[in-house]
Amino acid sequence: MVELKIIFLGTSAATPTKSRGLSSIAIIRDGELLIFDAGEGTQHAIAVAKLGLNRETKIFITHMHGDHCVGLLGIIQSMSMAGRVKPLDVYGPEPLGGFLRESAKYLRFGVNFPLRVHQVHEGVIHETRDYKILVAQGEHSTPNFSYVLEEKKRRGVFNPAKALKYGVPTGELWSRLQSGESVKVKNRSVKPSQVLGAERSGRKIGISGDTRPTPKLEKFFSKCTLLIFDSTYSERHQYLAKERLHSTAKEAAKIAKSSRSNLLILTHFSSRYSEVNSLEAEARQIHPNTIAAYDMMRLIVPYPDQGEAKFLDISGEQANR
Numbered sequence: 001m002v003e004l005k006i007i008f009l010g011t012s013a014a015t016p017t018k019s020r021g022l023s024s025i026a027i028i029r030d031g032e033l034l035i036f037d038a039g040e041g042t043q044h045a046i047a048v049a050k051l052g053l054n055r056e057t058k059i060f061i062t063h064m065h066g067d068h069c070v071g072l073l074g075i076i077q078s079m080s081m082a083g084r085v086k087p088l089d090v091y092g093p094e095p096l097g098g099f100l101r102e103s104a105k106y107l108r109f110g111v112n113f114p115l116r117v118h119q120v121h122e123g124v125i126h127e128t129r130d131y132k133i134l135v136a137q138g139e140h141s142t143p144n145f146s147y148v149l150e151e152k153k154r155r156g157v158f159n160p161a162k163a164l165k166y167g168v169p170t171g172e173l174w175s176r177l178q179s180g181e182s183v184k185v186k187n188r189s190v191k192p193s194q195v196l197g198a199e200r201s202g203r204k205i206g207i208s209g210d211t212r213p214t215p216k217l218e219k220f221f222s223k224c225t226l227l228i229f230d231s232t233y234s235e236r237h238q239y240l241a242k243e244r245l246h247s248t249a250k251e252a253a254k255i256a257k258s259s260r261s262n263l264l265i266l267t268h269f270s271s272r273y274s275e276v277n278s279l280e281a282e283a284r285q286i287h288p289n290t291i292a293a294y295d296m297m298r299l300i301v302p303y304p305d306q307g308e309a310k311f312l313d314i315s316g317e318q319a320n321r
């Protein structure tokens with residue numbers, strides 16, 4: 001079982017507030033740090049969350065608006081000063097490479113580790129043995145790429161009774177079957193498929209960036225274990241969401257419902273709202289399993305067959321949610 005933890009590093013839209021920094025979401029999966037967006041101040045949030053600058057890290061940028069990408073400069077400089085040697089992979093829209101190159105030139109900072117910039121496109125942009133990162137374009141005032149982290153299927157549950165039935169003695173041979181290897185018992189081969197149940201789904205995490213809800217995204221986010229969606233505005237400012245190509249909390253809930261996603265987390269709140277309980281309430285009318293994010297909110301996302309997300313450090317009012 002691999003732990004997947006999410007930390008909201010910044011949950012404000014456009015301008016930071018006293019309690020909310022600019023957009024950034026961290027996923028820690030099996031020790032690897034995956035950061036989605038890096039608004040100004042993200043490196044401070046990384047320090048507060050004690051995420052470290054020297055670990056295996058990838059950064060994904062949804063779009064080239066300052067409140068989503070300017071923080072990259074500070075992160076890269078601090079990583080250099082921290083003596084990072086591991087490569088850093090940064091993914092984003094086409095202008096990202098030029099933005100980093102020109103900034104490094106004007107600010108005269110050197111990068112002491114391999115910095116690899118990848119231009120994203122729709123489809124699979126990164127794949128490991130365990131998971132894939134997929135991209136689909138949203139609808140915003142500049143090209144916005146939404147991301148999905150999708151884990152591959154996991155092996156089925158081991159059935160001890162079946163193993164005994166096939167004459168496999170307990171111990172090492174059981175572990176080998178559980179890890180997907182065939183074993184030999186009295187010159188007969190026993191395959192993992194004979195003793196393991198059906199393959200089980202992994203987790204699917206969707207991150208919208210800034211966008212209107214669209215039919216394409218509804219399909220892209222199909223059955224997310226956790227969907228994190230642009231919720232810049234409340235219902236009464238829906239005209240602004242349309243005009244500025246963002247979403248309301250209620251629209252986020254509609255897409256969570258129609259995509260049959262499980263948990264919805266609202267984020268990227270306009271700084272005009274001093275509290276977001278009303279946005280959360282609007283969304284819950286459509287999709288009850290909804291939480292409004294706050295900075296440093298941390299949660300552990302379980303596999304789809306292992307119950308509901310576990311929120312860490314929730315106290316007071318939040319504990320009653």
Ligand SMILES: [Zn+2]
Nearest residue numbers: 063065140210
């Ligand atoms: Zn934007």
